Amino acid sequence: MTGSARGSTGPEYRRAMTLLQDPTALIADVTPEQRSERLSDAGAAWTERIAADAANAQLTYTVTGRGIGSVGTEIRAGKHRFLVDEPAGLAGDDAAASPVEYALGALVSCQVVVFRLYAQALGLTIDDIEITAQGDLDVRKLFGIDESGRAGFHDVRVRVDITGPNTAEEYEKLRAVVEEHCPVLDLFANSVPTTGALA
Template sequence: MTATADIQTTVPAISAEERAARLTTAGAAWAERIEADRSSAHLTYAVTGEGAGSVATTVRAGKHTFIVDEPAALAGDDAGTSPVEYALGALAGCQVVVYRLYAQQLGITFDEITIKAEADLDAARLFGADESVRAGFSEVRLDIQLSGPETDERYEELRQAVDAHCPVLDIVQNPTPVKTTVTRT
């Protein structure tokens, strides 16, 4: 089975006005929903991953499917982005969403946004060579590039709002309890 048939490779271009309207509508709808019923803000996300090939995983998330794999040096076939690159991609993607959302809420304008996410990982833990280091990232660096008419101070205000409200940044910065079960099938 190939997952590529389910992958949308382009995102429709929209105008700044349409983006602003979508953000305003979504923000107002969520505010109304949460005010009416606080529990409506509690969301549960789920994905399913199924092993494929050497070390690849076919991941299904709602109506989307994607491949996670490793390069040959890590026993993979390089058929997809690596798990840690997907983690960085999730962070960059969430940052874009929250930058746009809070720019709209705060009345801060930017024309373009580009985010470079970079992280350091010591593979010694992965391979059992050094149990004293983290298995995950030791540091994550975000380079946010905004083009637009605002002052540096306004963009710093926006950065602070995003840092305080970005769900994936919170996942990366703070411990999250993980409950694992193994079921024999």
């Protein structure tokens, strides 16, 4: 949930967190030219795959979570493993970001991808990009205190800071394109049919 009541991390979670000590070290430093080539190659490859068979556009993602500790979760997504937890005020050990913080992180990271993708497509240059998302959440529904409101965010604000040689107007047009094409923003902005079942 929110990060306002963060507490100390227990030793058992510190050991588990060694998996995440410096995840940025796993991402290669690239030049603008290398990034441009990778983005162009990815776009061309997907265009070719989908032209060959429209069914290739359909992807299914699978993520599995196992409850650990008080309210923590170990998430498995392909070969990747990461922790999700809550602060002490929400019965957690504060060993990792909360589910709603990861949701905002998913929005931010998806926006970074789509900004890069469409800047390349539109011939714009992004030297640096930093995106901040803030979400407002009322916990009364979560705790069953008041059933009339939403359980999730009732307001989300996204701030995009871009540096580069293009004009503010060009970057604003880019932002509008990104809002039309960002998959995670679409999740936030529109209802998605979701079903649940006990195994």
